[in-house]
Amino acid sequence: MAVLSTLRERQGQAKAASVALLIILLLRYSKKISVAWRQPLSQSQLSQVLQQVYIQAKDGSKTLLVPYSNRISKVNLKETSNDEIERNAKYFQNLDNNFTKTLSALLFRIAIPSLKSKETLTVLLHSFFLVIRTYLSILVARLDGRIVRDLVRADAKAFARGLVLWFALAVPSTYTNVMLKHLQSTLAIRLRTRLTSFIHALYLSKYPHVRYYRIQQQQGSQGASSSDGDEPSESIQGADQYITADVEAWAEAVSGLYGNIMKPSLDLILFTSQLSRSLGFRGTILLFTTYWATVRILKAATPAFGSMAAMEAKLEGEWRNGVGRVGRESEEVAFYNGGEREKGILSNAYKKLIRHVNGVYKVRIAYEWTEDYVIKYLWSAAGYGLIAVPLLITRSHSSSSSSGSSSSSATRDISLRTETYISNRRLLLSLADAGGRLMYAYKDILELKGVTSRVAGLISELYAVGYEHSPRSLEEQERKAEDNDVIELRNVDVGVPGSGGKGKGRESREQPQPQRSSSRRRLSSVSASSGVAMSMSMSPQSHSQSQIFTLEDIEDDIEDYYSRDKEPGEGEGDGSLTPEEHLLVKNLTFRLKAGEGEHLMITGSNGVGKTAVARVLAGLWRGLNEGEGRAERKNDDDDEDDDDDDDDDDDEKPMVIRPRDEPDTKTGKGNGKGRKALMVIPQRAYMPTGSLLDQVIYPDSYVKFVERVESETGGIGGARGVEKEGDAREFGWTQEAQAQAHEDVVELKQEKNNESASAAGRSGATKDKDKRAVKPTLREILESVYLAYLPEREGGWVTRKEWRDVLSGGEKQRMAMARVFYHRPKFVILDECTSAVSSDVEGRMYEYAKKLGITLITISLRPALAKYHTQLLTIHGDGTGKWTLEDVNPFSVGSSDLKGLDGLGGNGQLSRSGTATELKEMALLEKRLKEAEKWKERVKELDGLLRVQEL
Ligand SMILES: Nc1ncnc2c1ncn2[C@@H]1O[C@H](COP(=O)(O)OP(=O)(O)OP(=O)(O)O)[C@@H](O)[C@H]1O
Numbered sequence: 002m003a004v005l006s007t008l009r010e011r012q013g014q015a016k017a018a019s020v021a022l023l024i025i026l027l028l029r030y031s032k033k034i035s036v037a038w039r040q041p042l043s044q045s046q047l048s049q050v051l052q053q054v055y056i057q058a059k060d061g062s063k064t065l066l067v068p069y070s071n072r073i074s075k076v077n078l079k080e081t082s083n084d085e086i087e088r089n090a091k092y093f094q095n096l097d098n099n100f101t102k103t104l105s106a107l108l109f110r111i112a113i114p115s116l117k118s119k120e121t122l123t124v125l126l127h128s129f130f131l132v133i134r135t136y137l138s139i140l141v142a143r144l145d146g147r148i149v150r151d152l153v154r155a156d157a158k159a160f161a162r163g164l165v166l167w168f169a170l171a172v173p174s175t176y177t178n179v180m181l182k183h184l185q186s187t188l189a190i191r192l193r194t195r196l197t198s199f200i201h202a203l204y205l206s207k208y209p210h211v212r213y214y215r216i217q218q219q220q221g222s223q224g225a226s227s228s229d230g231d232e233p234s235e236s237i238q239g240a241d242q243y244i245t246a247d248v249e250a251w252a253e254a255v256s257g258l259y260g261n262i263m264k265p266s267l268d269l270i271l272f273t274s275q276l277s278r279s280l281g282f283r284g285t286i287l288l289f290t291t292y293w294a295t296v297r298i299l300k301a302a303t304p305a306f307g308s309m310a311a312m313e314a315k316l317e318g319e320w321r322n323g324v325g326r327v328g329r330e331s332e333e334v335a336f337y338n339g340g341e342r343e344k345g346i347l348s349n350a351y352k353k354l355i356r357h358v359n360g361v362y363k364v365r366i367a368y369e370w371t372e373d374y375v376i377k378y379l380w381s382a383a384g385y386g387l388i389a390v391p392l393l394i395t396r397s398h399s400s401s402s403s404s405g406s407s408s409s410s411a412t413r414d415i416s417l418r419t420e421t422y423i424s425n426r427r428l429l430l431s432l433a434d435a436g437g438r439l440m441y442a443y444k445d446i447l448e449l450k451g452v453t454s455r456v457a458g459l460i461s462e463l464y465a466v467g468y469e470h471s472p473r474s475l476e477e478q479e480r481k482a483e484d485n486d487v488i489e490l491r492n493v494d495v496g497v498p499g500s501g502g503k504g505k506g507r508e509s510r511e512q513p514q515p516q517r518s519s520s521r522r523r524l525s526s527v528s529a530s531s532g533v534a535m536s537m538s539m540s541p542q543s544h545s546q547s548q549i550f551t552l553e554d555i556e557d558d559i560e561d562y563y564s565r566d567k568e569p570g571e572g573e574g575d576g577s578l579t580p581e582e583h584l585l586v587k588n589l590t591f592r593l594k595a596g597e598g599e600h601l602m603i604t605g606s607n608g609v610g611k612t613a614v615a616r617v618l619a620g621l622w623r624g625l626n627e628g629e630g631r632a633e634r635k636n637d638d639d640d641e642d643d644d645d646d647d648d649d650d651d652d653e654k655p656m657v658i659r660p661r662d663e664p665d666t667k668t669g670k671g672n673g674k675g676r677k678a679l680m681v682i683p684q685r686a687y688m689p690t691g692s693l694l695d696q697v698i699y700p701d702s703y704v705k706f707v708e709r710v711e712s713e714t715g716g717i718g719g720a721r722g723v724e725k726e727g728d729a730r731e732f733g734w735t736q737e738a739q740a741q742a743h744e745d746v747v748e749l750k751q752e753k754n755n756e757s758a759s760a761a762g763r764s765g766a767t768k769d770k771d772k773r774a775v776k777p778t779l780r781e782i783l784e785s786v787y788l789a790y791l792p793e794r795e796g797g798w799v800t801r802k803e804w805r806d807v808l809s810g811g812e813k814q815r816m817a818m819a820r821v822f823y824h825r826p827k828f829v830i831l832d833e834c835t836s837a838v839s840s841d842v843e844g845r846m847y848e849y850a851k852k853l854g855i856t857l858i859t860i861s862l863r864p865a866l867a868k869y870h871t872q873l874l875t876i877h878g879d880g881t882g883k884w885t886l887e888d889v890n891p892f893s894v895g896s897s898d899l900k901g902l903d904g905l906g907g908n909g910q911l912s913r914s915g916t917a918t919e920l921k922e923m924a925l926l927e928k929r930l931k932e933a934e935k936w937k938e939r940v941k942e943l944d945g946l947l948r949v950q951e952l
Contacts, residue, residue, distance in 0.1 A: 052692055054066060064077055079198070080198065081202035089111065100450050124259065141170060148164065150419055210468050247314055279425060288387060295440070299372060302367065310447075323350050487592060591872070601872045602857075607862075612860065660679055782819050786815040786822070795807070831859045868889075868927075
């Protein structure tokens with residue numbers, strides 16, 4: 002009876018707990034339910050939401066608008082701050098393939114950053130349910146025994162009561178099971194969200210880090226250096242597999258592992274304590290001996306699941322990458338009819354993956370057989386033995402002591418023994434299950450190890466490729482900040498950075514470069530630490546074709562690898578190439594000031610380094626000697642003297658001066674809202690996902706666009722302001738936004754009128770006029786690139802399409818120019834970005850850019866474009882790094898000679914480029930052609946005169 006009352010008491014507690022939990026859950030979901038009850042949005046509202054994407058609060062936080070089955074839910078977005086990124090950098094350095102260190106860096110620095118976080122709460126709630134679950138299992142085992150006992154006793158009432166209790170107990174038990182699954186998934190999603198948001202912030206870091214670019218460059222160059230014929234690159238292929246699949250796998254593994262370790266551990270402790278009560282000392286010893294034996298056997302039979310999982314992820318990544326590439330470049334592949342070839346490449350990648358997966362399955366056969374045998378049969382046999390101990394001992398004891406007892410007491414004995422047997426057996430089975438789970442958890446730990454190394458490897462690599470300012474260059478930047486409107490290269494060596502490296506000297510520069518050998522080692526070490534394809538990708542000594550993966554093998558490989566890594570400059574990764582062999586342009590020097598009518602054209606044959614110059618100007622590549630003083634370049638031994646020289650002779654120091662964005666007109670801060678300093682339009686036009694409007698305003702978001710139009714409306718007023726109001730209507734602004742724009746315009750018109758009356762003679766008047774002239778409306782922008790028909794044709798500005806496929810090559814290039822006109826940067830680098838545009842339109846676009854006050858730096862092979870520029874830089878591409886800079890001014894060319902056109906040559910020479918001479922000749926001819934009209938007139942006149950004389 003005592004057992005029954007305890008059972009009832011406990012059930013009462015369990016019920017109370019489950020009701021409390023039910024209430025918590027209902028409260029939790031009430032928010033979601035309220036979202037579901039909201040009215041569905043109309044089609045136009047939905048497209049407005051898609052356009053707007055998020056609402057930005059004044060404190061900078063964002064609320065995402067997520068359309069979901071014609072409704073909208075608002076999600077608060079907590080972005081990872083730059084501080085957090087900087088703070089965590091040290092935890093991802095020198096991870097040394099230490100699993101605990103790596104896991105705790107990921108877990109406690111990123112995924113669960115504080116004890117007060119929601120993640121901690123989820124873990125606590127999960128743990129609570131785990132305890133409840135174990136506790137309920139014990140109750141179920143006891144009740145099970147009791148029901149069978151009552152059955153053996155043929156006690157109908159007690160049996161019926163037992164059954165009722167059984168059903169009652171099933172309610173919290175099943176609820177607990179469901180909650181455990183739910184909380185595990187919730188935890189996985191939370192961990193994934195944190196980690197993904199962190200990696201997004203790191204990966205998509207702004208200039209100067211631009212890690213998404215630098216890591217891609219690095220991987221690209223690795224792929225190039227290691228790929229061999231049909232073989233896909235053996236280096237890591239893109240970060241996408243890491244950010245998507247690996248982060249998800251990591252979050253799932255961590256959250257699953259927590260349950261898989263916590264629950265069986267709790268079970269083991271509680272069940273063992275329960276069992277040892279009835280098993281006695283000998284039984285308990287036997288129980289522990291069984292545990293020990295199981296662990297030994299399974300450990301010996303466990304293969305290196307970690308490295309296998311990491312290898313699988315890598316191969317999966319390669320295959321997915323291939324499929325993605327065909328999708329992206331489908332038209333090109335179709336034009337070449339390259340389906341067969343692509344099929345070969347994809348099949349190859351897939352076969353590699355499947356071969357590996359099959360290998361893993363084979364390895365698993367032996368392991369799973371051992372595991373099943375040990376856990377199901379060995380443990381059951383041990384269980385029978387353990388149960389027999391108390392039964393046999395009690396039986397022999399009772400048979401000797403009470404041989405003459407009545408038949409009723411014999412039945413009682415039997416029923417009690419049955420109860421003990423059933424309860425113990427159930428507990429033992431649960432124990433076996435717990436043991437099995439723990440063994441599985443061991444396998445999960447190994448798999449987690451693999452995926453942890455991959456994710457942490459990506460993060461540490463992302464940190465490594467970020468741009469680090471050397472103290473020297475910071476100082477220089479500060480000094481040059483006075484002149485924000487200048488773009489200047491001074492004695493800069495432009496080349497493929499870090500190609501081959503220059504031994505230790507070049508290692509000392511802080512900028513990680515795309516092909517730097519140390520970076521290459523680091524990235525490879527990511528594969529190494531993750532156990533990925535170590536043998537296949539890097540180490541010739543390792544077991545390249547081996548299908549047998551053991552943890553020891555992988556660890557040996559890692560050790561070998563790191564010991565090689567310790568000698569920078571001596572390892573094979575340094576290569577034998579000198580930087581001179583990859584130098585493209587030597588001592589390049591030029592200077593342009595924005596707004597002074599100076600425009601530069603860069604020309605030269607293919608592959609001479611024109612785009613490389615653009616990369617240096619944009620800060621994606623560093624000049625090979627950038628940041629070096631003359632002292633460092635001249636002689637390492639004369640440090641002190643050279644430092645003095647350095648101070649005296651600043652002008653000769655290699656230096657890149659990049660312009661700066663204008664600060665925000667309202668706040669005066671450099672928050673990206675002011676005029677951009679530099680834009681680069683690449684050869685291949687990029688069309689982002691989104692609406693037609695997004696194509697023009699990229700990289701601005703819709704929210705930024707609204708802010709900008711509002712501020713421009715305020716800043717301009719007058720007719721132009723009204724046009725902006727028109728824009729507001731056209732782009733689907735809300736009624737309030739339109740009304741606000743209207744009020745602003747009226748107010749500002751008034752202000753403007755007052756101002757213009759009083760300040761007609763003020764010096765700023767011309768400036769205001771200039772400002773008016775350089776802020777075109779969107780419609781004007783599209784007209785200027787001859788795309789004014791697009792909004793009508795495509796169904797409005799908010800239409801969302803795959804613009805990459807919809808627009809023609811020339812249209813895409815014009816759209817890219819429209820982007821330039823929208824942003825009106827101080828400088829624009831146009832890298833052969835109008836090659837598909839007809840020359841008349843191209844010319845008008847160039848004129849328009851100049852009208853907007855944009856300083857042009859054009860990279861082109863078309864001599865006809867020279868007339869829009871004042872200087873011409875010709876890169877010779879003869880391997881010496883020679884270049885020529887000349888004035889191009891067709892209107893200063895005399896009619897009889899080419900005086901005043903002497904060029905400043907690179908490498909200390911005065912030289913004249915053949916191309917430049919041709920250009921000047923062409924300009925001369927154009928001028929003469931214009932004069933030809935006059936001559937024709939004169940001929941007509943003379944003709945007339947002659948006729949008159951004849952008459
Ligand atoms: N990431 C890289 N890794 C290795 N080599 C590179 C890399 N980027 C450019 N190069 C090499 O540097 C050289 C200059 O490239 P760049 O793109 O500047 O040529 P370009 O003068 O713009 O040519 P084009 O007129 O064909 O566009 C080329 O030989 C190119 O192969």
